Amino acid sequence: MNFKLAEGFTVTERFLRYVVVDTQSDPASTTCPSTEKQKNLGRLLVEELLAMGATDAHLDEHGYVYATISSNTEKKTVPVICFCSHMDTSPDCSGEGVKPIVHKNYQGQDLVLPDDPTQVLRFAYHPDLKNQIGNDIITASGTTLLGADNKAGLAEIMDACYQLLKHPEIKHGDIRILFTPDEEIGRGVDKVDMQKLGAYAGYTMDGESAGNMENETFSADGAKLIIRGVSSHPGFAKGKMQSAIKIAGRIVAQLPYDLSPEGTEEMEGFVHPVSISGHVEQAEIDFIIRDFDDAKLAEHAGMIRKITEAVLVDYPESSYELLIKQQYRNMKNVLDQHPQIVEYGMEAIRRAGLDAKLCSIRGGTDGSRLSFMGLPCPNIFAGEHAFHGKQEWVSVQDMQKGVETILHLCMIWEERA
Incomplete structure (x- = not known):
């Protein structure tokens, strides 16, 4: 990057705070959010956003967090872009009592999770571990999921907000932030106020391997x-x-x-x-x-x-x-009508020093439905792996690259305006 991050990255510390908050959603519930405990994380995120200077950050009655990082560019009208992640974790595996462990300087060994030694993160079974030699791997302790899906995305967006507010030299237009409940049970955007959001384009930070961007879903x-x-x-x-x-x-x-x-x-x-x-x-x-x-x-x-x-x-x-x-429906049907949204995302990934790869995802994201609600919204990597299970993991360095990608995206939209 061509600037020094304020006080370094904060993404890891934020991630470790967020994963210990139980936010499991419940498909049997008829309320929104499906579990009231999701609001506990929402309130924490709002407090942090207000503390860093996002003056309009708030949690609404349905459990959605909205915030704005105001434009700092002059003499330009820059399209409003939105970054989105979800706060809930999957009902498939317990998210209560998560104990994150940072395995520093990973060297390719199998990682035995201490609270259940039968849970072993095996190098042979997790292909992306080969790209993590020397990196710091975060897992849970073996009895719960980790919550990297999608708290890695939350932490990356939050750190990017912090950096934007600390670095006025990073020129950008208005940036909208949206954190949703209940994505894991297919209701993540049921109650989104699109008029309040008011964005032209969006990016969910909810993908897997660093460098990947998804423009196509089931x-x-x-x-x-x-x-x-x-x-x-x-x-x-x-x-x-x-x-x-x-x-x-x-x-x-x-x-x-x-x-x-x-x-x-x-x-x-x-x-x-x-x-x-x-x-x-x-x-x-x-x-x-x-x-x-x-x-x-x-x-x-x-x-x-x-x-x-x-x-x-x-x-x-x-x-x-x-x-x-x-x-x-497949968000590619919408994104193909707005090619610059994907093009800017791929360029941002490359500027972060990664090999950009355009992928399809055998699933869906909030971006699938947002795209058909008027907010074209591809999905960018967050670094999460083996989600919905006890062997879920993420690396510190991949999350840092997620932060860099967000910052470069903000700059690219401003440059091209």
Whole structure:
């Protein structure tokens, strides 16, 4: 970089503060945020933003944090850009009592996590560890996730705000900050006030390997298959009972392996049953349907319907209903209309001294939905790895590169205005 960071990076200290705050979201909750404890981190972030000089920082009733770093450029109208990360951690693994450990000067060894020695971060199983020799790796202690997804992004954005306010020589337009709840349960932007945000372009800091930028996500639907069987007393059921539970089992058993998460990779879509519930008379299977091609979502739903109808030939008194709900769409459909947003992001990564790589993500981010809500929003690396599990990790140096990338992005938008 062509300037000296004020008092050095603060990203690591911020990250270590944030991960010990339990912010796990809850898909069974109907409130927003889904768990009140997410606001504990939101309040901390607001306090820090106010302390560094972001005078409008606040936490709203729904658990969203908004703030502005005001423009310091002269005689230029610079488009307003937004940086976004989410505060919640995944419901898949406990986020209570996180004990972060910094493994300094990593040399390629397997890392045994002390609170559960069966949890071993193996060099052979985590490909990006080969790029971390000499770096400082942060893990949890073995009984919880770490929360790098997405508190690494939070810490990077917060440090970047600090640096912008300490370095008036870094010229930039108005920078909006958005921290969201409930991203991990698919509700991260449900209550975003887009008018208040008022940004032209956005960048989520929620990606994996340093240097990567994602301009393409899955398109996603949810599907609920309702099976209505025939119940009767089991002692007198011969020729009468048609168990919805057994019908559901046969349907799941016939789903093709090459259209499953465990049987697909790269640009291949999948159909994934995520839950089964019910009883003899009625059972329900919930699916997630994913593909990069919107048109294939309907094909995948048609496959579920075809299997179901074939199974029900043997159960003539039973019936089914398939309900499809749109979840999010591939943000590339929007980003391709605004190529400079991605181009500036790639240039910022290169200016930070990294090899910039444009990628697709087999998932979604807040940016997927924000893009279709009027805020084109690709996803930039935050350095998080092995997320949603006890072996989650991030490196100090990758987070520092995330901070540098944000600062360069701010400068590029100002330069090009």
